[in-house]
Amino acid sequence: MMSLKACKNCHTVTDLAKCPKCGGETSREWQGYLLVIDPDKSEIARKLGIHAAGRYALRVK
Numbered sequence: 001m002m003s004l005k006a007c008k009n010c011h012t013v014t015d016l017a018k019c020p021k022c023g024g025e026t027s028r029e030w031q032g033y034l035l036v037i038d039p040d041k042s043e044i045a046r047k048l049g050i051h052a053a054g055r056y057a058l059r060v061k
């Protein structure tokens with residue numbers, strides 16, 4: 001059911017084995033789904049260092 005993974009490097013949520021954005025390793029062990037629409041206006045996105053709109057995980061193991 002939970003087939004989505006998250007990049008260990010940039011936290012991007014994906015269903016691929018490698019991150020489509022940075023090519024980093026992805027993990028099934030992640031928590032907290034974060035949808036970023038406008039990274040400039042999102043405090044959480046700033047804290048995580050997110051500069052592009054997209055789907056992210058708050059925590060990745």
Ligand SMILES: [Zn+2]
Nearest residue numbers: 007010019022
């Ligand atoms: Zn990545």
